[in-house]
Amino acid sequence: MKLAIDVHFDSSTAMAAAVAFDDWDAAEPTRTFTSRIQHVEKAERGALDLRELPCILQLLREHRLEPELIIINGPVHLDAQETPGLGRHLYHALGGSCAIIGVSKTAPAGTPEQFEVHREEETRPLIVTCVDIDLGAAKARLRAMHGRKRVPTLLKLVTRLAKNSAQEL
Template sequence: MKLAITVHFDGPQARVAAVAFDAWDAPEATRSFVTLIAQLEKPARGEPDLRELHCVMQLLREHALAPELILLDGFVHLDADETPGPGQHLFHALGGRVPVIGVAKASRPGLTAQFEVMREEEAKPLTVTSAGLDIGAAKVRVRGMHGRKRVPTLMKLVARLAKNGE
């Protein structure tokens, strides 16, 4: 089972959602999971923000999930030098056994065109980063996901679940 995961922050609270899928071109999730985190503390000034990691780990524990791969809404690393981002911290927290692919709608100054994925008719690319899986393979998988628009169907679904809980 693969999981697409996103975290939605609302003040001190967060809702983390995941949708399970088996095939990369699946139009629908096989299952969905939502966890509400009642209180999150902001990191101390100068410390890395690991709130997203805490949320994802809580969701995995709460629902006893052991995915073969995680597709994360966001960045695995923050630049071409692989400065750790949320996905890299998640990859290490899972012992380096579960590949993590980050899919972001925005770009970052340190991420060049080699991290971009164009999906069908859209002019603006997605930014794909990965840990535990070659970037070329990660980009092929994201490009092949279901959906005619820029953002794959399952990524839209998990974002809606995280934001609205439904």
Template sequence: MAVHFEGAQATAAAAAFDAWDAAEPMKTYVSPIDHVDKAARGELDLREVACVMQLLREHSLAPELILIDGFVHLDADETPGVGQRLYQALGGTVPIVGVSKKRLPGLSAQFEVLREDEAPPLVVTCAGIDIGAAKVRLRSMHGRKRVPTLMKLAARLAKSKE
């Protein structure tokens, strides 16, 4: 899943798949969101949680796992990030795997996944699933580049003007 913000509007998008190595989605979902509040300065930006929840409701989705572009927790002490808040909003019943291209100072190499030689690692955090299992699944995702194909697709759909 991915969320793109533009002014007071946002678009949430998801690509559903049935196998981790799938090159194509089974189906894609897009939800335009007419109004989102501005992020509170100096606080964790939680607008994405409401946008993902709207996408899930609007399309009557009940995923087995949600893969987000971002952090589930912000450090090894599991300070809650957007993914942890989403996990809590879903009642702790749907595992969340967060994938980021950025590193945070509180996350060591144990959270890194290399998908491509000579490319910086991706950072993986999760809730409701073992970190080792999350890393194996991410590593197996389709795509020759650093970021998996279906994650790129969700980001493109969220940014699309169509």
């Protein structure tokens, strides 16, 4: 099982959501999961924002999920020198038990083209970083995901699920 995960913050609470899928070209998830996080600390000014990490870990624990791969909305590495980002911290927190692919819509200044994935000809690229999976394989998998737009269908779905679930409570 593969998971796409996103977290939506609402003042001091958060909603973590995941969509499970087996095939890279799946148009719909096999299952969805959400977890409400009752208290989230504010991000420290000037420090790497890791508020999503405990939210993701709670979601995985709460639903007893053991995916082979996780796609997150954010970077695994912050730069080409592999400065650890959210994805690398998640990988370590999980004891290296599954590969992590990080997908970002914006690139930090100076990001090399090797991290760019174009899913449509005339759109801005997505930025892909990863751990425990080859970068070329991660980019190919992202290109293979369902959806004709820049952002794959399941990644849009998990973002909506996190945001809409947070608003319902």
